[in-house]
Amino acid sequence: QSALTQPASVSGSPGQSITISCTGTSSDVGSYNLVSWYQQHPGKAPKLMIYEGSKRPSGVSNRFSGSKSGNTASLTISGLQAEDEADYYCCSYAGSSTLFGGGTKLTVL
Amino acid sequence: EVQLVESGGGLIQPGGSLRLSCAASGFTVSSNYMTWVRQAPGKGLEWVSVIYSGGSTYYADSVKGRFTISRDNSKNTLYLQMNSLRAEDTAVYYCARGIIPDSYWGQGTLVTVSS
Numbered sequence: 001q002s003a004l005t006q007p008a009s010v011s012g013s014p015g016q017s018i019t020i021s022c023t024g025t026s027s028d029v030g031s032y033n034l035v036s037w038y039q040q041h042p043g044k045a046p047k048l049m050i051y052e053g054s055k056r057p058s059g060v061s062n063r064f065s066g067s068k069s070g071n072t073a074s075l076t077i078s079g080l081q082a083e084d085e086a087d088y089y090c091c092s093y094a095g096s097s098t099l100f101g102g103g104t105k106l107t108v109l
Numbered sequence: 110e111v112q113l114v115e116s117g118g119g120l121i122q123p124g125g126s127l128r129l130s131c132a133a134s135g136f137t138v139s140s141n142y143m144t145w146v147r148q149a150p151g152k153g154l155e156w157v158s159v160i161y162s163g164g165s166t167y168y169a170d171s172v173k174g175r176f177t178i179s180r181d182n183s184k185n186t187l188y189l190q191m192n193s194l195r196a197e198d199t200a201v202y203y204c205a206r207g208i209i210p211d212s213y214w215g216q217g218t219l220v221t222v223s224s
Contacts, residue, residue: 003153034208034209035209036209036210036211038154038210040154045203045214045215045216045217046146046154046203046210046214047212048210048211048212051209051211057211057212087153089153089154091154091156091209091210092209093208093209096167097156097159097167097169098144098156098159098208098209099156100146100153100154100155100156101153102153103153103154
C-alpha cells in the first residue's frame with residue numbers, strides 16, 4: 001500500500017497552464033480507469049475535480065482536465081486563476097484498497 | 110440534498126478507544142461504498158477503510174486489527190471504531206461516499222491522541 005507519487009509543488013502565472021503528474025504501478029493506476037483528483041483549500045474538505053481519469057463532475061470548470069498513460073495519470077489546469085491555488089491529490093483504486101498521492105501544492109504566482 | 114456529518118472526535122489518551130459516526134442524508138449508506146479518509150496535521154490524505162454495499166470491509170495496513178468500519182442501516186449511519194489508538198492516529202477523519210471518494214465528503218472530525 002505505497003502512496004502514489006506526485007511532485008511536491010508546482011507553480012504558474014495567471015493564464016498559464018500547468019500539469020500535475022501522479023505515478024503509480026501496474027497494480028493501481030495502470031490497471032484501473034478509476035483515478036480521481038481532488039482540490040483542497042486550507043481547512044476545507046477535499047473537492048472532487050476529476051473522476052474515472054478524465055470526467056468532470058457537474059459544476060467543475062472545464063479548465064480542469066485529466067488523462068492517463070500507462071501507470072501515470074495527469075491533471076492539467078489551463079488558464080490558471082488565483083483561486084486555483086490549493087493542494088491537489090490524486091487517488092486510485094488498487095484492488096482491495098485505495099491509494100492517495102502525497103499531494104501537490106499549486107502556487108499561482 | 111446529499112450530506113455527510115461526522116461526529117465523535119476528540120482528545121484521547123494513547124491506547125484508548127473512540128467511535129466516529131458519519132450520519133448520511135439524501136442517499137442510502139447501505140446501497141453505496143463508503144470510505145474513511147484521514148489527514149494528519151499538515152500532511153496529505155490517507156485512505157483508512159472502506160465498506161462495500163455488500164458488507165465486505167477493507168483496511169489500510171496502518172490500522173488493520175485496530176479499526177473496524179461498520180454501518181447501521183436503520184440510522185443510515187457509518188461508523189469507525191478505533192481501538193489501541195496511537196499518537197500517529199492523530200488526524201482529521203473524513204467519511205466519503207464511494208470506493209474512490211466522489212463529490213460527497215463530510216466536514217471532518219478531529220481526533221487527537223495524546224497524554
